[in-house]
Amino acid sequence: xxxxxxxxxxxxxxxxxxxxxxxKIYPIRKNNPTVTRFAPSPTGFLHIGGVYxxxxxxxxxxxxxxxxxxxxxxxxxxxxVAGSRKIICDIFNKLGLKIDEGVVNEFxxxxxxxxxxxxxxxxxxHIMAKYxxxxxxxxxxxxxxxxxxxxxxxxxxxxxTPGYYGSYAKYRxxxxxxxxxxxxQNKNYVLRFRVSEDAPLRVTLSDxxxxxxxMENNFNDFVLLKENGIPTYHFAHACDDHFMRTTHVIRGExxxxxxxxxxxxFEALDFALPLYAxxxxxxxxxxxxxxxxxxxxxxxxxxxxxxxxxxxxxxxFVYLYTLINSNFEEWYLANKDASLNDFxxxxxxxxxxxxxxxxxxxxxxxxxxxxxxxxxxxxxxVINWAQEFNQELYxxxxxxxxxxxxxxxxxxxxxxxxxxxxxxxGAFMDIFGIFYDDVFASSQMPLDTLYENIKKEDLKTIIDGxxxxxxxxxxxxxxxxxxxxxxxxxxxxxxxxxxxxxxxxVVFQFYKALRLLLxxxxxxxxxxxxxxxxxxxxxxxxxxxxxQYGE
Ligand code: GLU
Numbered sequence: 001x002x003x004x005x006x007x008x009x010x011x012x013x014x015x016x017x018x019x020x021x022x023x024k025i026y027p028i029r030k031n032n033p034t035v036t037r038f039a040p041s042p043t044g045f046l047h048i049g050g051v052y053x054x055x056x057x058x059x060x061x062x063x064x065x066x067x068x069x070x071x072x073x074x075x076x077x078x079x080x081v082a083g084s085r086k087i088i089c090d091i092f093n094k095l096g097l098k099i100d101e102g103v104v105n106e107f108x109x110x111x112x113x114x115x116x117x118x119x120x121x122x123x124x125x126h127i128m129a130k131y132x133x134x135x136x137x138x139x140x141x142x143x144x145x146x147x148x149x150x151x152x153x154x155x156x157x158x159x160x161t162p163g164y165y166g167s168y169a170k171y172r173x174x175x176x177x178x179x180x181x182x183x184x185q186n187k188n189y190v191l192r193f194r195v196s197e198d199a200p201l202r203v204t205l206s207d208x209x210x211x212x213x214x215m216e217n218n219f220n221d222f223v224l225l226k227e228n229g230i231p232t233y234h235f236a237h238a239c240d241d242h243f244m245r246t247t248h249v250i251r252g253e254x255x256x257x258x259x260x261x262x263x264x265x266f267e268a269l270d271f272a273l274p275l276y277a278x279x280x281x282x283x284x285x286x287x288x289x290x291x292x293x294x295x296x297x298x299x300x301x302x303x304x305x306x307x308x309x310x311x312x313x314x315x316x317f318v319y320l321y322t323l324i325n326s327n328f329e330e331w332y333l334a335n336k337d338a339s340l341n342d343f344x345x346x347x348x349x350x351x352x353x354x355x356x357x358x359x360x361x362x363x364x365x366x367x368x369x370x371x372x373x374x375x376x377x378x379x380x381x382v383i384n385w386a387q388e389f390n391q392e393l394y395x396x397x398x399x400x401x402x403x404x405x406x407x408x409x410x411x412x413x414x415x416x417x418x419x420x421x422x423x424x425x426g427a428f429m430d431i432f433g434i435f436y437d438d439v440f441a442s443s444q445m446p447l448d449t450l451y452e453n454i455k456k457e458d459l460k461t462i463i464d465g466x467x468x469x470x471x472x473x474x475x476x477x478x479x480x481x482x483x484x485x486x487x488x489x490x491x492x493x494x495x496x497x498x499x500x501x502x503x504x505x506v507v508f509q510f511y512k513a514l515r516l517l518l519x520x521x522x523x524x525x526x527x528x529x530x531x532x533x534x535x536x537x538x539x540x541x542x543x544x545x546x547x548q549y550g551e
Contacts, residue, residue, distance in 0.1 A: 003175070003176055004133060004134050004135065004136045005134050006176045007133050007139065007140075007176050007179060008130045008131075008133035008134040010176055010179060010180055010183070011129075011130070011133055011140060011179075011191070012126055012129065012130040012133070015123075015126050015127055015130045017123070017127050018127065018131070019127065019128060019131045019269075019270070021127070022124060022127060022128070022243055025243075026112075026113050026243040026244070026245065028245060029065075029067070029245045030065070031065040032065075033061070033063065033065040033066045033067055033247070034060060034061045034063060034066040034067075034247050034248060035061065035066065035067045035068075035069070035244070035245050035246050035247045035248070036057035036058070036060050036061045036066075036067070036068050036069070036246065036247070036248045036250060037057060037068070037069040037070070037071050037102070037241070037244065037246055037249075038050070038053060038054040038057050038058075038068070038069070038070055038071070039070075039071045039072075039073045039240075039251070040070075040072065040073065040088055041072075041073045041074065041076060041079060041080075042072055042073075042074050042080050042081060042084030042085055042088070043079050043080070043081055043084060044081030044082075044083065044084045044087060045081075045084075045087070045295060045302060046087065046088050046091050046302070046303040046304070047293070047295060047301055047302070047303065048282065048293065048300065048301055048302070048303050048305075048306075048357070049252070049281050049282045049292075049293060049301075050303065051091070051095070051097075051303045051316075051320065052279070052282055052320050052323065052324065052355075053250060053251065053252065053279050054092075054097060055097070055317065055320050055321070055324065056250050056277075056279060056324055056345060056350075057248075057250050058097055058098070059341070059343070059345045060248060060250065060345060061100070061248075062341055066100075067100045067101055067111075068098070068099065068100050068101075069099070069100065069101040069102040069111065069113075069116065069244060069246075070088070070089070070092065070099045070101075070102035070103050070104070070116065071102050071103070071116045071117075071118070071240060071244070072085060072088075072102075072103055072116065072117040072118065073118050073233070073236065074117060074118055074119045075118050075119065075230050075231055075232070075233065075236055077230075085103060085106055085117075086105070086106040087304070088103075089103060089104060089105045089106065090105075091303050091304060091307065093105070094307055094313075095303075095306075095307075095313050095316070095317075096313050101113060101114075101116070101244075102114070102116035103116050103117060113243065113244045113245065118231070118236050118240065119230070121236075121239070121240065122229060122230070122231075124239055124240075124243060125225065125231045125235060125236065125239055126225075126229070128235075128238075128239050128269060129191055129224055129225055129231075129235070131269070132193070132224065132268060132269065133191070135268065136194065137193060137194055137268040138191050138192065138193055138194060138224055139171060139172060139174055139191070139192055139194055140171065140174065140179050140182075140183075140189040140190070140191055140192075141164075141169075141170070141171040141174075141189055141190050141191070141192045141221070141223075142171055142174075142179075142182050142187050142188070142189045143164075143170055143171065143190075147170060148164070151164065151168050151170065154168070155168065163219070163220040164192070164220055164221050164222075165195065165219045165220050165221055166219070169192070169221045171189075171192070172192075172194060172221060188227045189227065190223045190224075190225060190226055190227055191223070191224045191225040192221040192222065192223055192224065193221055193222050193223075193224055193261075193264065193265065193268070194221055195218065195219055195220065195221055195264065196264075199217050199218075199219065199264065200217055201216070201217055202214055202215065202216060202217055203215060203217045203259070203260050203263055205256065205259045205263075205276060206275075206276070207256070207276055207277060207278055208248070208250075208275055208276065208277035208347040209277045209278065209279070209347045209350045209352065210278065210352060213256075215257075215259065215260060216260070217260045217264075218260040218261045218264060222234060222261055233258075234258060234261050234262060234265060235265065237249075237262060238262060238265040238266055238269055238271060239269075241274055242266070242269065242271040242272075242274075246274050247274055247275060248274060248275045248276075248277065249274045249275070249276050249277070250276075250277045250279060251276075251277075251278065251279065252278070252279060252281065253278045253279060253280050253281060254281075255278065256278040259276065277347055277350075279350070280351060280352060280353055280354040280355065281293070281354045282323065282354055282355050282356075282357040283353075283354035283355065283356050283357060284298060284356070284357050285356060285358070290354070290356065292354070293357050300357070300359055307388075307389075308389055308426065309424050309425075309426040309427075310381075310382070310385040310389065310424045310425030310426040310427075310428075311362070311366050311424045311425075311426075312366060312369050312370065312373075312381065312424075312425075314340070314369050315362065315365050315366035315369045315370075315424075316362070316366075317340050318332060318340065318365050318369070319361065319362040319365050319366075321340065321343060321345075322361070322365070323351075323355035323356075323357070324345060324350060324355070325343075325345050325346060325349040325350060326349045326350075326351070327346075327349045328343060328345075328349075331343055336372075363423035363424070364423075366423050366424055367420040367421070367422060367423045368420065370411070370412070370420070370422050370423070370424075371411065371412045371413065371418075371419075371420045372412070372413070373412065374412060374413070374414060375405055375408035375409040375411070375412065375414065376405070378408040378411065378412070378422070379401065379404045379405045379408050381425055382397065382404065382408070382425040382428050383397050383398055383401065383404065385425040385426070386398075386425070386428075389426070390426075393428070393429065396436070397428075403435075403533075406532070406533050407432045407435060407533060409529075410525040410526070410529040410533065411525075415529070416526055416528060416529065417525070417526045417529070419525060419526075421524075421525065431524075434519050434520060434521060434524075435519075435533055435534065437538070437541075440519075440520065440542065443520045444520065445516065445520050445549060446516070446520065446521075446522070447549065449512075449516065449522055450513065450516050450549055453505070453509040453510075453512045453513050453516070454505070454509065454510075454513040455504070455505075456549070456550055457550070458504055458505075458550075459513075459546065459547070459549055459550030460547060460550045461488065462488060462510070462513055463517065463543050463546050463547060463550070465484055465487070465488050466484075466514060466517070466543050467540065467543050468484075469481065469484050470536055470539050470540065470543075471536075473536075474536050481510075481511070481514075482507070485507045485510045485511075488504060488510070489502075489503050489504040489505075490503060490504055490505055490506060490507045490509065490510040491503045491506065491507065492506065492507060493506050511527060514527065515527060515530065517542060517543055517545075517546040518530055518531075518534060518539060518542050518543075
């Protein structure tokens, strides 16, 4: 046994499996599949940028044998938030982002390459850590915080690059005997990577999105295992993505700078390097500048927001795809009826700088998608959504499904005006609330607008006229609103401009008055729809209330 092997035995006396055993337990996958993964940390929150990255991973692994995994990276116990696994899996399930392998809900995982939760993979990391020590690529470092601070001070004084490297790496050449003695004294240690003395100065990352990027090599003896034996991200990434047989590592841009470390690790571990793609974060325009979409400031940064607000999943995906690939929109317009899964994403069409996130664009895509659904589907969707997120609304809608259907009929392809008012199901009451009696009763008439269109003293006459009109409609007479307007003294713009003293006003004012009396609003669905949705009795009630504004 050489000294490295003796050190490995000292540090990992209970590890008997070898890297060769792991190669057998996690064999190379058959049929050359594309294997991707999304690897969130359980911090209680899934950023929409995460969904964006997951979607890239998911759609890249869209072939028959391909695999998309969800792996939980819970090595940083300080940042962990209880319940995160459920939050993340629920979002995936509700969005319909299929997980082929990995954690699929709070309790279960599927797949032969697990466990898919890093804290359950400690044995694997220790097997490979032992391997690195045996090969001379790793050593224990007993530095305390104070030792490290001292090294930093020394480096500052000498004006050399700070870090744990070369002659500053205090324990780089520790002997087995020294290590043994310190362990016997119960001293804590981390396991560090021993960077080769003849490591090249520069390395090249062949990034699938960015092309070849040359960067300075790593020269720090970075940490592999923390004092508690838990791996750092770097070491876990290498072990997991190798033994899970990941082919494409698609991850946030913030990891790009760590590539030299990863390359050194993969080489030392005798692992083939996967392909890498580093995705730029989604950005938000704020005044003149752009910043990252922020968990703290922007509600839309949270993936749950889209479920809570009732965006159809398809709308979110269409929007994210437009951000992911510049050629998507063209494809989508030409293939409206195709499944989104048929779109082939490509790295060439990905943005190098962060995609600009814009909710108004999502709203416009979403309203188009809601427009495409018929009233039955939209009615079911809004009721299902309310059942989950707004119990009070659910009771309201579910009590009178036919009324919801009537309201939804004012939208979409089957509607008279082809309206697209609804951008997400959560906006249902903003658009249609006024048609419910209690909402109408507690809403305010915009009096200024009313009096701009109808003189106060005319109101009674006008309301009487409207009432007659609706009563006569009910009894089958065929008068029109236009006739009524004329009869009551309204005319077109031209005539009114010539002889204003001869008329009460212009016909559009007469229409506007009716809308205001029935909906307390100047805008909204067509008047024909307002009338048909409300029906005779409700119209009468609302007109009745209008008299008060003429007093
Ligand atoms: N847990 C890492 C993160 O959340 C994953 C990065 C990766 O995909 O490798 O940023």
